Amino acid sequence: xxxxxxxxxxxxxxxxxxxxxxxxxxxxxxxxxxxxxxxxxxxxxxxxxxxxxxxxxxxxxxxxxxxxxxxxxxxxxxxxxxxxxxxxxxxxxxxxxxxxxxxxxxxxxxxxxxxxxxxxxxxxxxxxxxxxxxxxxxxxxxxxxxxxxxxxxxxxxxxxxxxxxxxxxxxxxxxxxxxxxxxxxxxxxxxxxxxxxxxxxxxxxxxxxxxxxxxxxxxxxxxxxxxxxxxxxxxxxxxxxxxxxxxxxxxxxxxxxxxxxxxxxxxxxxxxxxxxxxxxxxxxxxxxxxxxxxxxxxxxxxxxxxxxxxxxxxxxxxxxxxxxxxxxxxxxxxxxxxxxxxxxxxxxxxxxxxxxxxxxxxxxxxxxxxxxxxxxxxxxxxxxxxxxxxxxxxxxxxxxxxxxxxxxxxxxxxxxxxxxxxxxxxxxxxxxxxxxxxxxxxxxxxxxxxxxxxxxxxxxxxxxxxxxxxxxxxxxxxxxxxxxxxxxxxxxxxxxxxxxxxxxxxxxxxxxxxxxxxxxxxxxxxxxxxxxxxxxxxxxxxxxxxxxxxxxxxxxxxxxxxxxxxxxxxxxxxxxxxxxxxxxxxxxxxxxxxxxxxxxxxxxxxxxxxxxxxxxxxxxxxxxxxxxxxxxxxxxxxxxxxxx
Amino acid sequence: xxxxxxxxxxxxxxxxxxxxxxxxxxxxxxxxxxxxxxxxxxxxxxxxxxxxxxxxxxxxxxxxxxxxxxxxxxxxxxxxxxxxxxxxxxxxxxxxxxxxxxxxxxxxxxxxxxxxxxxxxxxxxxxxxxxxxxxxxxxxxxxxxxxxxxxxxxxxxxxxxxxxxxxxxxxxxxxxxxxxxxxxxxxxxxxxxxxxxxxxxxxxxxxxxxxxxxxxxxxxxxxxxxxxxxxxxxxxxxxxxxxxxxxxxxxxxxxx
Numbered sequence: 001x002x003x004x005x006x007x008x009x010x011x012x013x014x015x016x017x018x019x020x021x022x023x024x025x026x027x028x029x030x031x032x033x034x035x036x037x038x039x040x041x042x043x044x045x046x047x048x049x050x051x052x053x054x055x056x057x058x059x060x061x062x063x064x065x066x067x068x069x070x071x072x073x074x075x076x077x078x079x080x081x082x083x084x085x086x087x088x089x090x091x092x093x094x095x096x097x098x099x100x101x102x103x104x105x106x107x108x109x110x111x112x113x114x115x116x117x118x119x120x121x122x123x124x125x126x127x128x129x130x131x132x133x134x135x136x137x138x139x140x141x142x143x144x145x146x147x148x149x150x151x152x153x154x155x156x157x158x159x160x161x162x163x164x165x166x167x168x169x170x171x172x173x174x175x176x177x178x179x180x181x182x183x184x185x186x187x188x189x190x191x192x193x194x195x196x197x198x199x200x201x202x203x204x205x206x207x208x209x210x211x212x213x214x215x216x217x218x219x220x221x222x223x224x225x226x227x228x229x230x231x232x233x234x235x236x237x238x239x240x241x242x243x244x245x246x247x248x249x250x251x252x253x254x255x256x257x258x259x260x261x262x263x264x265x266x267x268x269x270x271x272x273x274x275x276x277x278x279x280x281x282x283x284x285x286x287x288x289x290x291x292x293x294x295x296x297x298x299x300x301x302x303x304x305x306x307x308x309x310x311x312x313x314x315x316x317x318x319x320x321x322x323x324x325x326x327x328x329x330x331x332x333x334x335x336x337x338x339x340x341x342x343x344x345x346x347x348x349x350x351x352x353x354x355x356x357x358x359x360x361x362x363x364x365x366x367x368x369x370x371x372x373x374x375x376x377x378x379x380x381x382x383x384x385x386x387x388x389x390x391x392x393x394x395x396x397x398x399x400x401x402x403x404x405x406x407x408x409x410x411x412x413x414x415x416x417x418x419x420x421x422x423x424x425x426x427x428x429x430x431x432x433x434x435x436x437x438x439x440x441x442x443x444x445x446x447x448x449x450x451x452x453x454x455x456x457x458x459x460x461x462x463x464x465x466x467x468x469x470x471x472x473x474x475x476x477x478x479x480x481x482x483x484x485x486x487x488x489x490x491x492x493x494x495x496x497x498x499x500x501x502x503x504x505x506x507x508x509x510x511x512x513x514x515x516x517x518x519x520x521x522x523x524x525x526x527x528x529x530x531x532x533x534x535x536x537x538x539x540x541x542x543x544x545x546x547x548x549x550x551x552x553x554x555x556x557x558x559x560x561x562x563x564x565x566x567x568x569x570x571x572x573x574x575x576x577x578x579x580x581x582x583x584x585x586x587x588x589x590x591x592x593x594x595x596x597x598x599x600x601x602x603x604x605x606x607x608x609x610x611x612x613x614x615x616x617x618x619x620x621x622x623x624x625x626x627x628x629x630x631x632x633x634x635x636x637x638x639x640x641x642x643x644x
Numbered sequence: 645x646x647x648x649x650x651x652x653x654x655x656x657x658x659x660x661x662x663x664x665x666x667x668x669x670x671x672x673x674x675x676x677x678x679x680x681x682x683x684x685x686x687x688x689x690x691x692x693x694x695x696x697x698x699x700x701x702x703x704x705x706x707x708x709x710x711x712x713x714x715x716x717x718x719x720x721x722x723x724x725x726x727x728x729x730x731x732x733x734x735x736x737x738x739x740x741x742x743x744x745x746x747x748x749x750x751x752x753x754x755x756x757x758x759x760x761x762x763x764x765x766x767x768x769x770x771x772x773x774x775x776x777x778x779x780x781x782x783x784x785x786x787x788x789x790x791x792x793x794x795x796x797x798x799x800x801x802x803x804x805x806x807x808x809x810x811x812x813x814x815x816x817x818x819x820x821x822x823x824x825x826x827x828x829x830x831x832x833x834x835x836x837x838x839x840x841x842x843x844x845x846x847x848x849x850x851x852x853x854x855x856x857x858x859x860x861x862x863x864x865x866x867x868x869x870x871x872x873x874x875x876x877x878x879x880x881x882x883x884x885x886x887x888x889x890x891x892x893x894x895x896x897x898x899x900x
Contacts, residue, residue, distance in 0.1 A: 006743070006754065013742040013783075088738045091699060092799075093727020094755050095720040178699040182738075 003098060007105035020547050021078040022110050024540050028067045029118025029158055030125070031533050035060055036150035037126040038133050055519070059526040063533065068161050070537050073294070075107070075165050077544050079173050086173055087181030096170065103173075104166040111162035115155055122154075123147075133525065198252050199260040205249030212242045213595035216602050242599075246592060250299050253588065254292040259285055276569050279560070280576040287577060291545055295585055298538040302589035302619075305534035307596040310615045312527030314600070314608035316520040323516065325411045326448040327509035328392050329363070329476035330485060334450070335504040337471040345504060346475055348495055353479070356488050361478045363391045367451055368462075369470040372430050376469075378451040379428070380407075381462035388445045391478055397439070399458045404435035407454040411444055420453055428457075429467045446474060447507050485510045535619060539626045542581055546634055558641050571635055578634065582627045590616050646711075647807060647839045648673040648696065653705035655691055655862075665691040666702070667862040678833040678840045680853035682881070684888055688862040689843045693811050696841060697732065698722055710806055727755055731800030731838070735812035737792045739784045739799075745791075746771075746780035749798045756803070770798045774828060790821030797828060801838060808832075810842040814849045826852040847885060851878035858884055 011018055039056050079086075086099060094102075127144050173181070215229045235241060262285045266272050272281060288295065333349060335342040353360050365384035370377050385405070386396045397405055404426050426435045435457065479485060489508050499505030557570055565573075597612050648671075655666040665688045673679055683689050694700035695707060698714040706713055714725050731752075732738075739748045746767060747754075753763045771777045774794045779787050787795070793813060800808055810829070814822035830852045833840045842853065850856050851874050858865040866884055870877040 002754070006747075009747070010742045084738075085740055085742075088740060089751075089755075090723065091697070091726065091732055091738075092752055092755065093723050093725075093730075095723040097720060098723075098755060179694060 003102060004105055007102050007109065010102075011106055011109050018078070018106075018110060020544055021074050022114055024074045024544065025071055025110065025114035026118045026121065027536075027540070028070050029115055029154060030122045031529075032060075032063050032067055032157070033119050033122035033150060033154040034126055034129050035063055035529065036153050037122065037147045038129055040147055040149040040153070041130065041133075042145060055522055055526060059530060062530060064157060066534065066537065067158075068164070070540075071161055071165055072168065073297070074544060075169070076172050079103070079169060083173060083181045087178050090178050090181065099173075100166075100170055103169045107162055107166045107169075111158065115158050118158075119151055119154055194256050194259040194263065196260065198256040202249050202252035202257040205245045205252065207249075209242050209246035209249060210591075210595045212238065212245070213599050217598065246595075247300060250588065250592070251293075251296045254288065254295045254299070258288050258292070258584070262288070276565075276573050276576075279565075280573045283573070284577055284580060287549075287581070291581065294542070294545060295581065298542060299585040299589050299592070301534045301538040302585055303592035303596065305531040305538070306589055306593040306615060306619060307600070308527045308534075309531035309619075310593060310597055310608065310612050311600055312520065312523040313615055314597075314611040316517075316524045317611060318608075319513065319517050319520050322411075323509050323513035325444065326512060327507065328444060328447065330360075330479035330482035330510070331477040331489075331506065331508045332447055332450070332474060333477075333504065333506040334446075334472050334474040336502055337473065339503045342473060342504070345496060349475075349477070349492060349506075352488055352492055352495075353477070358479050358481055358485065358488070361391060363388050363476045363478070365474045365476075367454075367472045367474060368465060368468050369472070370428065370465065370467045371469055372428050372467060376453060377426070377428065378454045379462065379465065380454065380456055381459045382456055383459055385441075385445070385456040388476070389441070391476075392443065392445065394442060397441075397456065399438065399456065401458050401461055402435055403438045403458065405439050405441060405456040406437060407441040407445055407451075407456060409444070409450070409452040409454060410448050426455055428455075428465060432466070433461065433464065435461070446476065447509075450507075482509055486514065535622065538585070539582075539623070539630075543626075543630050546578065546581075546630065550634070550637060554638065554641050557638050561641075567639065570638065574635055574638065575631055578627065578631050582623060582630075586620070586623050645675040646672055647675045647677075647709065648841070649708040650696070651706040651708070653692075653695060653702045653707060655688075655695060655700070656703045665862050666695065668705070669859065669862070669864055670705075671857060671864065673839060673841065675839055676833070676837040678830065678852070678854045679842070680850040680856040681841065681843045681859065682845065682847075682850055682856055682885070683859040683865070685845070687859050689845075689859065690811060691862075692859065693809060693841070693843045696807075697730065697809055698726055727752055728803065729806040731803070731805035731808045733793070733796050733800045733808070733810040733813045735815035737784075737789075737796045737816075739792060739795060741784050743784070744780065745776065745782050745784065745787060745795050748784070748795055749780075749802055751799060752803045766802050770802045773832075774798045788821075789817050790824060793817060793821070793825050794828065797825070797832070801832060801836070804836065805838060808838050808840040810840065810844075812844055812846075813842065814844065814846055819848075822846070822849060847878055847881040850881050851875075856881055856884075858888060860888055 035056075039060055089099060089102075090096075126147065130144065212232050215232045218225055218229055232238060262281055265281055266285075272278055331349070333346065335345070339345075350360075350362075365380055365388060368379045370379060382397065382399050382405075385407075389396060399405060406421050406423070406426075408421060421440050423437055426437060427433065428435065435455075441456070485508065489510055492506075496504075496506065557565075561567075561570065593616070594612065597608055601608060650669055650671050653666055653669045654664065657663045657665055667688075669692065681689050681692060691700065695702050696709075698707075698709075701715045707715065709725075710729065714722055717725060739745075740751070743751070749770065750763050750767055753766065767780070768777075771780060774797060776791060776794050776798065779791055779795075784792065784795075793816075797813075800810075808829075813829070814825055817825060826849050829840060829842065832838060840853075842849070844850050851870070853870065855867060855869050857867045865888060868877075868880050868884060
């Protein structure tokens with residue numbers, strides 16, 4: 001018998017222990033491969049350098065990092081179970097080198113098999129993923145192809161991962177202490193220690209992180225709070241501090257606070273000594289201590305998954321709404337006054353719209369650009385403004401000779417803190433004209449980004465202005481049937497191009513909408529992809545641990561059942577423990593997500609709370625299914641050993 | 645010839661709360677001896693055996709096996725040392741579940757890279773001696789406790805070690821199996837001359853030894869030699885145990 005045969009015999013004969021590790025490797029490889037098939041599809045690959053390529057490439061990188069972590073954690077759990085075996089081998093005189101080689105050989109055998117099986121399964125599913133992708137990108141059908149590049153990439157990466165893992169194993173199994181290895185999974189039954197200070201720190205850190213996430217919304221409630229909010233906002237790397245505080249808080253939550261709570265429960269005698277409570281609480285303390293790091297990772301992974309999915313879901317469902325707000329008019333053409341072809345180009349646009357049978361309403365405005373006191377200001381007159389707002393069904397404005405109205409240039413404006421919009425007075429012509437600001441327009445009236453620092457003034461005041469840097473004529477078209485203007489826009493682009501500097505430029509709602517729609521749907525696709533595998537991965541970690549602990553549990557339950565624990569009671573004890581392991585991370589991750597969404601909210605136009613609830617609901621159902629199937633497998637296994 | 649020598653060996657565990665498991669123990673074991681180590685629970689028997697086993701370095705003092713101090717070697721030399729010069733038998737057998745009985749026995753030779761023909765030859769010899777030839781292809785969970793312990797003994801002696809170390813080898817066996825195992829130890833010691841050191845709390849098992857060393861609270865307490873009669877030796881052991889303060893029939897198997 002050589003070492004290779006020994007390794008082979010181990011893998012062949014100890015399937016129960018190796019199977020979980022093998023299956024999770026297969027799953028990871030399958031996900032990675034399926035995505036690589038999308039990435040390397042000839043049609044996708046031909047669009048080099050676009051957003052699509054960036055999104056897909058980054059997703060693949062994220063999957064790769066996750067794969068590495070996932071395989072590392074799987075192998076960790078798998079090697080821990082076998083520590084006693086390694087102890088015996090070392091005692092019998094196996095050198096570290098030989099042990100490393102043994103683990104390496106085993107790993108490579110499992111790894112190679114997992115790569116073959118994972119890629120084969122991936123090939124089966126890849127057509128499905130391609131179909132979904134082609135419907136999202138509104139491309140011609142993405143046909144099936146033989147993905148040799150994806151196969152090479154997957155094989156290469158995973159061989160590297162398995163090699164890397166093999167190199168890390170000496171750190172995983174504490175190879176230096178044979179005595180510790182021999183004790184193996186028999187854990188010393190010393191009292192578990194926890195620190196009250198660190199337990200409180202867990203809550204404080206979580207609280208601080210949550211507060212920072214909310215701080216943007218707390219502005220303006222009272223003066224003292226405002227100062228704190230501004231202080232937080234001016235912190236360098238505020239996102240990093242926020243994330244770190246929540247991550248560390250979560251870690252302490254599981255390593256310290258959870259044990260602290262269980263200790264308090266233990267202290268409550270009437271609860272603790274009631275029926276089976278004593279069993280599951282005392283057991284859970286050890287279980288959480290042993291699994292704290294994993295529960296922490298599961299929580300963080302779940303929070304990332306929930307946030308990613310909610311984010312992309314919210315983004316994709318508000319695309320149309322955002323397009324409407326970004327472009328209040330379906331088409332806006334703006335010409336410099338010096339442009340000789342202005343009338344001709346307007347004609348082209350209108351003829352084209354008429355030729356395709358579109359109804360439209362035109363609004364025309366004149367805007368002056370002026371540099372006054374080294375600041376660029378755009379100015380329009382009240383009558384032009386009122387014509388625009390009436391087309392947009394907004395309230396008309398009335399301005400006196402010394403009064404001015406400010407117009408936001410972006411949809412997401414905050415009059416309280418936006419310096420441009422919070423000015424009290426405006427001076428034009430280097431101080432020759434001084435105006436008092438009487439208000440801010442409720443909306444963007446051209447399109448997002450056009451004419452920053454826009455001021456509306458009374459017609460008489462407008463006529464007095466002398467400093468004119470530039471003058472524009474802007475024609476905006478309201479087209480009720482704008483969703484069908486894609487073809488017209490393409491034809492117009494053929495004739496007019498994107499515009500000419502110093503001459504004219506134009507923008508349409510449909511183009512922004514189409515690009516955003518495609519990107520966001522793609523985001524949704526990869527978001528769900530990532531979310532699903534992160535979440536499934538997180539669940540698998542839990543299942544893995546339960547699975548590897550089964551042997552120890554078995555002897556415990558046999559013992560208690562002999563003392564007279566009924567099957568129902570045993571089921572209750574086991575269910576309680578599994579439920580805590582499955583749902584505490586879920587609840588904590590949901591809370592994290594709620595606050596993360598609040599940060600996200602600040603860059604979105606509309607509320608995403610409903611999407612948040614939908615996503616959480618969907619994951620809750622997944623989690624319950626996961627929990628029920630794990631529990632039933634677990635209990636069925638224990639059932640065999642229970643004394644009837 | 646002296647095979648094993650302990651010079652003023654002490655072992656202290658813990659950093660904040662210190663616990664002295666062994667306190668200045670010195671002893672010497674000659675080639676071919678069959679020595680038992682006894683003492684009440686928590687007296688340091690197992691720690692002493694671990695220190696001799698080269699897996700638990702002493703806090704102070706020196707361990708010499710065949711004239712050399714194994715703790716001075718680096719870890720891979722130490723592994724080679726254990727592989728070639730030591731044999732181990734445990735209370736809970738410690739067989740590898742994924743291997744067959746025969747493969748388990750051959751393991752020390754496999755690790756050392758012996759020729760297959762040599763390994764099979766030795767396996768045949770040792771299996772015949774221990775009467776386990778007919779279970780060589782079975783797996784560990786298919787054999788009885790007595791058979792498992794005989795497998796473990798076969799694995800411990802197949803490479804003709806210098807020193808055979810046994811930790812409560814009869815602790816998990818019924819009295820018939822325990823008797824068989826002890827007779828095996830005795831006959832292997834007599835026929836091959838392998839120096840054997842065994843930790844036990846069972847006076848009956850200890851009575852197979854030629855010499856029994858008693859320790860208490862990590863310190864040397866007493867030693868007695870066996871004369872011609874095993875029965876008489878057994879009685880002497882019981883007497884010393886009574887003197888030690890532990891009950892004569894100490895049923896406690898919890899060890900530290």
